[in-house]
Amino acid sequence: MHNQLETWQLYFQTQGFKPSQEAFNVIWMKYYKPLLYFIQNMIRHHAEDLLQEIMMKVYQNLDRFKPWYSFNTWIYTIARNHCINYLKKRKLDLHPVEKWETIENIHAHSHNPEHQLLNQELHQHIDVALQSLDCDLRQIAFLRFYEGMKCRDIAQIMEIPTGTVKSRLHHIRQTIKKELESYDEA
Amino acid sequence: MKLNKWLRRYYKDQIESLQTLDPPLVGQRSHAQIPSKKRVVQWDDILGIIVTAAYILQFLIPTTWFSWGRCLSIFTLGF
Secondary structure, three states, X not given: OHHHHHHHHHHHHHHOOOOOHHHHHHHHHHHHHHHHHHHHHHOOOOHHHHHHHHHHHHHHOHHHOOOOOOHHHHHHHHHHHHHHHHHHHOOOOOOOOOOXXXXXXXXXXXXXXXXXXXXXXXXXXXXXXXXXXXXHHHHHHHHHHOOOXXXXXXXXXXOOOHHHHHHHHHHHHHHHHHHHHHHHHO | OHHHHHHHHXXXXXXXXXXXXXXXXXXXXXXXXXXXXXXXXXXXXXXXXXXXXXXXXXXXOOHHHHHHHHHHHHHHHOO
């Protein structure tokens, strides 16, 4: 992960944030899957279309990006705002309660049977815990535990105070820990 | 720390399981999405305005101007 980060950051350090097909490909390869997952947390349907729209927005505004800011924060802020606007335009619920993909489907993609066995039960518990959280909390959990973002950056993306992010993270941890207690005991 | 590790692995697996998508060609799409603001006036635009003006004039202005308007409209329509 660290090497990958260094590679794409190195590209922009040498080439600058200029819109080009090559720059777009670098961003796409780094971000399309995490962004798609992030979008799916908010909007299950048309997530791929929204991903393309967000990527185009990022590309068109690439020369406006200030290199001294965090690119991660910038791209996720664009993604979240775009999704909120999409939901507002269609007068949809900001926190749609939608069923996540079942754990069986997720593991159908994995080709390593040992890996499947080791993780399936744990992931089922995590899945249940995350499903019980609302959309905002799921996004905070993703930004923190997958992207490893600081509370300050998450607060900027979610447009909430840093203290609120900290208290929500505490709530997320408690919810997941509670769900995982049964797994730990087993 | 254990929880962080588990969650990270969970997200990694979820993200890896997502469908692989190829990047679209942005150069072509972006040009198609943002049309040029510069509008070039073509000669047929001007001719169209003259024909329309002549046609309207023949109803609005009587006597001498009437015939001028009619002549102009017949002339331009004849093109």
